[in-house]
Amino acid sequence: MKDLNTQENVVDTENVKIVARNVQVYYGDNHAIKDVNVEIEANTVTAFIGPSGCGKSTFLRCINRMNDTIDICRVEGDILIDGEDIYDRRVDPVQLRAKVGMVFQKPNPFPKSIFDNVAYGPRIHGLAQNKADLNIIVESALRRAAIWEEVKDRLDAPGTGLSGGQQQRLCIARAIATEPEVLLMDEPCSALDPIATAQVEELIDELRENYAVVIVTHSMQQAARVSQKTAFFHLGNLVEYGETAAIFTNPTDPRTESYITGRIG
Amino acid sequence: MGTTTIVILVILALTVLAYSVARNRALAGAGGDRRKLHSLPTYYGTNAAMFTGVPALGVLVIWLLAQPMMIESAVVKLIPDSVIAEGSSVGLVMSDVRRVANGLDIVIRSGGMTREAALALDTTTTDVRAALAAVGVALGSDVKPKVLSAAQAHRQQSSSGRVWMIGITLALALIGFAISVAISKPDFRARNTVERGILALLILAASLAVLTTVGIVFSMLFESINFFRLHPWTDFFFGPKWAPNFRGNSDLSILPLLWGTLYISAIALAVAVPIGLFAAIYLSEYAGAKVRSAAKPLIEILAGIPTIVYGLFALLTVGPMLVNIFGRGEDGLLGVEWMSGATAVLTAGLVMGIMLIPFVSSLSDDIINAVPQSLRDGSYGLGATQSETIRQVVLPAALPGIVGAILLAASRAIGETMIVVLGAGAIAKFSGNPLEAMTTITTRIVSQLTGDTDFASPETLVAFALGLTLFVLTLGLNIIALVIVRKYREQYD
């Protein structure tokens, strides 16, 4: 197979943030990710596309070791962030997750105030010296998540009372408040209406300035709109990886072409 | 075999017959082709059985319940005031009447007298008491003429009532049989009628359940009203003392009892809530599947132990153990003389706490499991540890539900009886010392109603007022708890 034909597409090796080598993931006996190799760049939005159940979420969750919370899940191979193996025994997965933020499919604000939602990570990790410091961190996270103007007058209101799109941007603010270097997003717009989706997409494009963003998406239009790189997964294999424009206009693998033209669902 | 039994058997036989006749008639009407029937053949049978059996048996049941009451009220009118002796009552005379009527029945059945002779019986010519004693019906005194005639009327009305009952119920069964068989033609919608019959059955069951509850509440209410007629309500609700005195003039205040109840419940909750909650957190968040599958049934066994066994445990194990620690002077563990008997607030509270642990833990477990995994993922995804996640996300999210669980546990504790009967003691007082014996509302209800009691004195009737207060208290707690839990459930649906 041409699963490994990706190397030539990675132009700028200086800028590589995440490297995956021969990654295998098993859920019990189910071999969910099969020998995936990929290099993800900093200051880039990378989209993972592919049919349902092909392992996009599973691979994404390897990058911040969220799979550790699933008993039956086993990960093999190496994943390096800035050259450091995150599956090394010396790495504390809890510390790692502060560095690799995650936004989930369904907005999941905690049943706390808007302020406390955003302050959650900074408080746990002791990022603020004092209350004033914390206020600054929360405000800047909310600003970067483009939701400050909407919530600045009701920071004490419960986060669960916001609309779906606002909740998702709150979750993004919550993730960036811990100063991560990588932001993982698992179908962040699938529970949102078109207007909220547009707002979040715009936000993702801005986040690229500071982070390596990896986004799983079901919508190929969305991948085309927000990402610079695209990876196509099929049945646990990484079939094709490269510049988004190239993948969508000129796919090399017939499976990618079938998916893009709508023949694999 | 009594006539009633025979009637029931006849109706059941008719019912079975109706089933097969209607079924076959419908099939025959369709020329044996079941596809031409509107409904499956069994529906025609069930429909006919329903029409034959249900009205007849229903009338029979109502008749059996209503007839004695109606005869009773008719016969009471035959008893003039003069027959009622000093210190006696209509009720006592009526029970004589019933006994004589019953005796006459037995005499006739055993062939000692003909029906006519029994009706013509006269106290001036026959010694009725001796005649009845001969067939084994003992009477306390000679039979007065008025009582005898009342008994004769009683007997006659019951036997004619029985004849009517047999006639009417059998007629109903036969009419039902005839109609339902007649309409069992292929295009009759038997399936739909059976459906309605089933609906009626279910409604009947539901309304019986509701009606009994209402009935219980009302009977408690009436007895309580009787109590408050005899005893000032101000003393009951605000009086200082509980000192029942069977010669009358008692102090019957609920306050000392309420104090004991609340004190013991508070100790029980102080034991059960932390242990139950921590057990639930461990089992739902930390324990592996194997530990969970072993530990959960074990905890649930604790919930299945009858409370009387907990009571024995309190009296025979926990109480003496506490006395060993806090009592017995120099011989005791602490060398103090604070506790003299095994029954004490602490004894009952500790054991009741143990009883409530599984209750709190299984409710909290359900509630913690209802917190969506996405919230935990969100917290882990921000680099929180497991205990940070539980303390700062899972428990706050589950808090309303847990409060509800605690209120439910409190209402169990307040209504609990056997443990406090055996473990708490019988002294009603206001005291803050947990090593002293104290008493609760439930134990006093038990003690006011046991032994030789006269159901007309305030000392006995107070039990109903206590019971009603307890009921209102626990009902209130349950309602608040359920509202809170339901609110919480909605939040995550």
Ligand SMILES: Nc1ncnc2c1ncn2[C@@H]1O[C@H](COP(=O)(O)OP(=O)(O)O)[C@@H](O)[C@H]1O
């Ligand atoms: N928690 C889990 N336990 C067991 N199997 C899982 C779990 N999560 C995902 N899988 C399996 O892994 C495969 C990939 O799933 P996933 O990564 O969720 O796909 P995608 O996100 O691309 O739709 C599927 O076959 C799925 O059944």
Ligand SMILES: [Mg+2]
């Ligand atoms: Mg997925």
